[in-house]
Amino acid sequence: MSVTAITGLRRGFTFGQYLICLRGITWREALRFLHQRERFVSALVRPLVWLFIFAAGFRQILGVSIIPPYETYVLYDDYVTPGLMAMIQLFNGMQSSLSMVYDREMGNMRMLLVSPFPRWFLLTGKLLASTAVSISQVYAYLFIAWLWGVEAPAWGYVAVLPALALTGMMLGALGMLLSSVIRQLENFAGVMNFVIFPMFFASSALYPLWLVQQSSPVVYTVCRLNPFTYAVEMIRFALYARIDWISLGVVVTMTILFTAGAIIAYDPARGLIARRGGAAG
Amino acid sequence: MSTTIVADPLPGTARDAAPIVPAIVVHGVSHAYGARKALADVSLIVPAARFTALLGLNGAGKTTLFSLITRLYDTRQGSIDVLGHRVSREPSEALRLLGVVFQARTLDLDISVMDNLLFHAALHGIGSREARRRANAVLQEIDLADRARDQVRKLSGGQMRRVEIARALLHQPRVLVLDEPTVGLDVASKSAIVRQVRALVRERAVSVLWATHLLDEVSPGDAVVVLHHGRVLASGDVGDVVTAAGATDMRSAFIALTGGVPEVPE
Secondary structure, eight states, rough: OOOOOOOSOOOSSSHHHHHHHHHHHHHHHHHHHHOHHHHHHHHHHHHHIIIIIIIHHHHHHHHOOOTTTTTOOHHHHHHHHHHHHHHHHHHHHHHHHHHHHHHHTTTTTHHHHSSSSOOOHHHHHHHHHHHHHHHHHHHHHHHHHTTOOOOOOOOHHHHHEEEEEHHHHHHHHHHHHHHOOOOOOOGGHHHHHIIIIHHHHHHHTSOOOHHHHHOOOHHHHHHHHHHHHHHHHHHHHHTTTOHHHHHHHHHHHHHHHHHHHHHHHTTTTTSHHHHHHOOOO | OOOOOOOOSHHHHHHHHTTTTOOOOOOOOEETTTEEEEEEEEEEEEEETTTEEEETTSSSSSSHHHHHTTTTTTEEEEEEEETETTTTTOOOHHHHTTEEEOSSSSSSSTTTTTHHHHHHHHHTTHHHHHHHHHHHHHHHHHHHHGTSSBBGGGSOOOHHHHHHHHHHHOOSSSSSEEESTTTTHHHHHHHHHHHHEEEEEEEEHEEEEEEEGGGGGOOOOOOEEEEETTTTEEEEEHHHHHTTTOOHHHHHHHHHHHSSOOOOOO
């Protein structure tokens, strides 16, 4: 059937409108975060338990030799801090994925997806908002760690910001991709067991890779293949105002791949969501 | 069992007022979830500035059709146009013209009524000052201005629904689609919502597609589409559908067409 479209409708959106939309998504994410105080507390308690208890125990038995970016021997507390920063972002990425599954089950997600803005923009906006939340958590952790005596060079606290933005995006995009393949909220426990823990433990977050290599070449290979290792190393170097180019390359590549995967998964034409079916009616 | 009545392409006032662009044109749409077919060659027209009831029992395919109209799912077979904009080709233009109320609650329960409205406005690129002005205006209209700062979870089911309708109107859409908006509401809330939506058609010439399985929500002056097992069995003005089905009223026409008994509210 051929009909004349309603005219007088301005096509597309202005740059300002894109910013309004992005601000709205970020604002809502921040509001939700503020309304879930226990989420903020647990996001901090988890790494602090590792720092206060785990690191205290390991300080005496695990020597960390001089490896880049460190120019001297460092305490285990210093070594483990970048890993715990990445851990905050890993959990936040998965938490964000959990909330997307919840939103999808509850129906909230639909309002985001029926916005006239391009879907890639909406999903990227959500990713940026979730990353901003994770960065605020990391800085809160860094402040407490500083009070505990874990100090990085002053400039490092600024230099680490872009690194955190990138690693937050990578882990958030991974969470978003996972949210598209998780059918129900109950299945999320599987993500904890099969994604979060293996990613965290099979990385350089807790032990230097040379130490892992001495113990088990197989685990060392797994660690080298784990993108989380590169997120940790990127943060570690950035905290000393240095760039680890390999880590940067891996993190950027994986961010692009995970984001593209999530956008495809949520695409109404190609994604997985449409194939699964919805409520009867 | 069921008789297929040839659909009148432009029922009622839309036919008389041609060439007004129909609000929604669904043409030859089929959709399946894996092997399960949800819609089979569905064609229908929602005329402009009228109340169109999409009538069907549970499982008829109404929600799937809504998901396709709102582009939650992509239309793989057939086409859907909203005021002349093909949803698959010009999703942004089509979605800007649509206000949507889904069957499931889609409000964020943890944030305030006002924040829900402002979030929706942002998703349509409306700046905060204008968004706040519009939000206050729609809250006045639905008599919930005093609840603007309340957390959504503190509202009753009927109030939540009214907020959802207000939210759907915030970006001033030309077409409003509502998927079983009165499900689970008490009689007073139901009639308030039906009254409010009918006023939009009358006073603002908004086109409405209202999915329901409740016959009491259909009025003699409405356009109606009967959907059953993913197929359109009849469409047109209520009077035309009743006559064509050889029935005396919409209830018996529905039974004659589908073989099913629609729900009658207590």
